[in-house]
Amino acid sequence: MYQFNREEYEKRMEWYRDARFGMFIHWGLYSIPARGEWIRSTEEMTIEEYQKYFEEFDARDFKPREWARMAKQAGMKYMVLTAKHHDGFCLFDSKYTEYKATNTKAGRDLVKEYVEAVRAEGLKVGLYFTLLDWYHDDYPHYQDRNHPMRNHPECGNENRDFDRYIEYMHRQVEEICTNYGQLDLLWFDFSYDDMRGEKWGATRLINMVRSLQPQVIIDNRLEVSGEGMGSLAECSPTPYHGDFVSPEQIIPPNGLLDKEGRPLAWEACVTMNNHWGYCGTDHFYKPAPMLIKKLVECVSKGGNMLLNVGPDAYGNFPPRSVEILEEIGRWMKKNGDSIYGCGPAGVPKPDYGRVTRKGNTYYFHMFENTIGPVPLLGLDKSRVKKIRALADGYEIPVSDSWVHSDYPDIVFASLGPDPVLPDPTDYVLAVEMNE
Ligand code: H79
Known part of the structure; x- marks a missing residue:
């Protein structure tokens, strides 16, 4: 039975x-x-x-x-x-x-x-x-x-x-x-x-x-x-x-x-x-x-x-x-790393896409560009370990732009000046967090 x-x-x-x-x-x-x-x-x-x-x-x-x-x-x-x-x-x-x-x-x-x-x-x-x-x-x-x-x-x-x-x-x-x-x-x-x-x-x-x-x-x-x-x-x-x-x-x-x-x-x-x-x-x-x-x-x-x-x-x-x-x-x-074994991230859905998560890694899926640095909503600034473009491992810095003074609690990533996403379908930022 x-x-x-x-x-x-x-x-x-x-x-x-x-x-x-x-x-x-x-x-x-x-x-x-x-x-x-x-x-x-x-x-x-x-x-x-x-x-x-x-x-x-x-x-x-x-x-x-x-x-x-x-x-x-x-x-x-x-x-x-x-x-x-x-x-x-x-x-x-x-x-x-x-x-x-x-x-x-x-x-x-x-x-x-x-x-x-x-x-x-x-x-x-x-x-x-x-x-x-x-x-x-x-x-x-x-x-x-x-x-x-x-x-x-x-x-x-x-x-x-x-x-x-x-x-x-x-x-x-x-x-x-x-x-x-x-x-x-x-x-x-x-x-x-x-x-x-x-x-x-x-x-x-x-x-x-x-x-x-x-x-x-x-x-x-x-x-x-x-x-x-x-x-x-x-x-x-x-x-x-x-x-x-x-x-x-x-x-x-x-x-x-x-x-x-x-x-x-x-x-x-x-x-x-x-x-x-x-x-x-x-x-x-x-x-x-x-x-x-x-x-x-x-x-x-x-x-x-x-x-x-x-x-x-x-x-x-x-x-x-x-x-x-x-x-x-x-x-x-x-x-695929942003799909297999991943689930809800427990952070707000950003305007430009969606977020998936596996353990301490958050995958910010960019379906479209932002104007200016990319807000990674819901992350604790002091715990960000590193940010990489998932597709090629490219290092993406946390932005040190002036916007920080207006949004002290938001982590921004800096994709640089390029107005076009390297992958126009879904460009994935993998954000590794410390415990
Ligand atoms: O196998 C696929 C569908 O054939 C089956 N499920 C998926 C996976 C399925 N069968 N029935 N339904 C889903 C729901 C019923 C739909 C209906 Fe109709 C609406 C039956 C009659 C009206 C769709 C429209 C099928 C015939 C007309």
């Missing part, structure tokens, strides 16, 4: 709080029509209409080792792949369904190859598994077009046996936790209406998962809805409360604390364009500099960022995603 234990919790969360940056991958049959992973629902397709993608799916360019290398070079420390999304199609070889990659032209267990590749690149292995299933006869559908389980052509399957579905779902989770070696993270999606917690048999499910994978980190969506927030603050949580909060497409305005004021672990999952699954016509990508700043924002508020890639029908990353990952990687290579 799993019981929450703070010490064990903090221990299993260590790598995750250090990692700060991971890759989400949405890939499945929906990558062929390429209008997002909800297509079977939003376009109200029957299973028969959707079947053509099953016939076609061949994973011809699926090279998970390359996926993992791209994640790693971008500075990501873990990956999460959709083992099964809402359409019910399994990338893994489940013995409880025929609706799986093994029975397509791909002809093999893609999850197995993925976990091996991710491990081989030294990254932590995560799997996404949805609680919903539009394929299974015993999963309820609704007429309401505004509902997450809206209007499937099969809706009105009133004779369903939901207990049978729950057994099926549990057996598949058991397979995932048994057949792929050590898993580092499980990402369940998602609860809604009264479909949450024990409706999923959640205590039983978690007991099984924790006994098979004692170290695995689990998200909170056995309990909360698709936006990933919900009742975050419980201090004596349910067994299925989860290890981290999973805000979707939002960075919490103020970070997240539990009722006793302890920082909660959280992870903002974020798309690069406006789709999770591949969308051939969505070219509206967030620029790499913006994503770097958003990652810094997450870390400065005590969270992680899980950045999504939606590979195409064949398994290739979209070229624009590759470019963005490379650009982020170049910055991370120089500035």
Whole structure:
């Protein structure tokens, strides 16, 4: 029986709080029509209409080792792949369904190859598994077009046996936790209406998962809805409360604390364009500099960022995603020390950027120039040991400018007369403090 234990919790969360940056991958049959992973629902397709993608799916360019290398070079420390999304199609070889990659032209267990590749690149292995299933006869559908389980052509399957579905779902989770070696993270999606917690048999499910994978980190969506927030603050949580909060497409305005004021672990999952699954016509990508700043924002508020890639029908990353990952990687290579193992700095947010901290080192992230010397708000002047530009170790002096007489309590750094930041995205000043 799993019981929450703070010490064990903090221990299993260590790598995750250090990692700060991971890759989400949405890939499945929906990558062929390429209008997002909800297509079977939003376009109200029957299973028969959707079947053509099953016939076609061949994973011809699926090279998970390359996926993992791209994640790693971008500075990501873990990956999460959709083992099964809402359409019910399994990338893994489940013995409880025929609706799986093994029975397509791909002809093999893609999850197995993925976990091996991710491990081989030294990254932590995560799997996404949805609680919903539009394929299974015993999963309820609704007429309401505004509902997450809206209007499937099969809706009105009133004779369903939901207990049978729950057994099926549990057996598949058991397979995932048994057949792929050590898993580092499980990402369940998602609860809604009264479909949450024990409706999923959640205590039983978690007991099984924790006994098979004692170290695995689990998200909170056995309990909360698709936006990933919900009742975050419980201090004596349910067994299925989860290890981290999973805000979707939002960075919490103020970070997240539990009722006793302890920082909660959280992870903002974020798309690069406006789709999770591949969308051939969505070219509206967030620029790499913006994503770097958003990652810094997450870390400065005590969270992680899980950045999504939606590979195409064949398994290739979209070229624009590759470019963005490379650009982020170049910055991370120089500035990763201000991300990994860092958290909130406990000083005021400066106008020009944000601050992260690890131990006695404060990282002042400059997203834009200051006019005049750079105020390092919140630091005790007498404790400043040294200031360096993180990217190249360049020594930055504490300013001895006239402004000191006007602001006796503020430490200023002097970047010199150059009006342009050496890195226009985020120039990081590492400030080491004495005890
Ligand atoms: O896997 C990704 C999403 O497919 C999944 N979570 C992330 C990680 C997710 N599924 N549902 N939700 C999130 C929330 C529900 C959104 C909906 Fe809609 C609003 C369902 C119906 C209206 C978005 C817009 C999807 C279809 C139309």
